[in-house]
Every structure is written in C-alpha cells, then in structure tokens.
Amino acid sequence: MSNVEQTLSIIKPDAVERNLTEEIKIIFKKNNLQIKNHKKIHITKEEAAEFYKIHQSKPFYNDLCNYLSSGPIVVIILEGEDAVLKNRKIMGATDPNNAAENTIRKLYGISIDKNSVHGSDSLENAKKEIGFFFNN
Numbered sequence: 001m002s003n004v005e006q007t008l009s010i011i012k013p014d015a016v017e018r019n020l021t022e023e024i025k026i027i028f029k030k031n032n033l034q035i036k037n038h039k040k041i042h043i044t045k046e047e048a049a050e051f052y053k054i055h056q057s058k059p060f061y062n063d064l065c066n067y068l069s070s071g072p073i074v075v076i077i078l079e080g081e082d083a084v085l086k087n088r089k090i091m092g093a094t095d096p097n098n099a100a101e102n103t104i105r106k107l108y109g110i111s112i113d114k115n116s117v118h119g120s121d122s123l124e125n126a127k128k129e130i131g132f133f134f135n136n
C-alpha cells in the first residue's frame with residue numbers, strides 16, 4: 001500500500017551560505033522526494049523561537065534561535081513515499097560526527113548546531129511545520 005506524505009525540510013544558514021542548496025535538492029530528488037514548494041527567506045529570532053518552541057526548555061534553545069535567524073534559509077515541502085522517515089534517514093544523525101556515510105549531515109554538516117538541514121520528526125509535526133511556513 002502506498003503511503004505518500006509531505007514533510008518540511010529547512011536548509012539552514014550554514015548550507016545556504018556555502019551555496020549547497022542545489023546539491024541538497026538533488027539528493028532529495030535522487031531519493032524520490034519531490035520538491036512541491038520552496039522559498040528562500042530570512043526569519044526573525046522571534047519566528048525561530050516560535051518554530052523551535054518544543055525545545056524552549058533546552059540549554060541550547062537561545063543559540064538555536066539565534067542561529068536559525070542568522071542568515072537566509074530555504075524552506076522546502078518534500079513529498080513522497082514515507083517522506084517523513086525517508087527525509088530523516090537522508091539527513092543523518094543530529095551531530096554530523098555521528099551521521100552515517102552519505103547522509104546530508106555527514107557530507108555537509110559542520111557541527112551539532114551548524115548541521116545544514118532540519119527535517120520534521122513526525123507526520124503531525126510535518127503538518128504543523130508546513131503550515132508555519134506555507135499558507136496551504
């Protein structure tokens with residue numbers, strides 16, 4: 001049975017700055033994740049705080065919000081079979097040092113904070129996160 005889903009990807013400031021957007025998009029497409037919508041934006045710290053509010057009690061929350069608002073990002077709606085889980089696999093572990101070979105974070109991530117991409121971690125959060133950036 002098919003299970004087509006949508007998920008949200010964010011290409012974070014470190015990757016946009018290094019002009020990795022197209023290379024990362026190619027990785028999604030190679031893995032049968034279609035780009036349904038995308039835009040380059042620069043969010044405020046307040047918007048980042050709202051987006052990452054599930055992490056508000058974490059010690060790294062303030063740095064995380066400063067970072068996501070530090071430069072342009074590219075927000076992308078990905079669609080495909082098991083898109084949420086598939087995107088998480090393609091991204092690799094949060095810390096690039098622990099990420100599997102050929103994952104985006106292994107290939108391009110610099111550190112646990114500058115880890116190049118965000119991906120929704122559940123279908124429910126994917127819907128919320130897509131709604132946060134796209135009015136559809």
Ligand code: ATP
Pocket residue numbers: 055060064093094112113114115117118119120121
């Ligand atoms: P993302 O939500 O960005 O896709 P993730 O789901 O792999 O990443 P989370 O646990 O949701 O990881 O953490 C959100 C972000 O917070 C991470 O991408 C990372 O940049 C940052 N982060 C997580 N843990 C730490 C930590 N221990 N120290 C510093 N930053 C961290």
Ligand code: MG
Pocket residue numbers: 119121
């Ligand atoms: Mg997360």
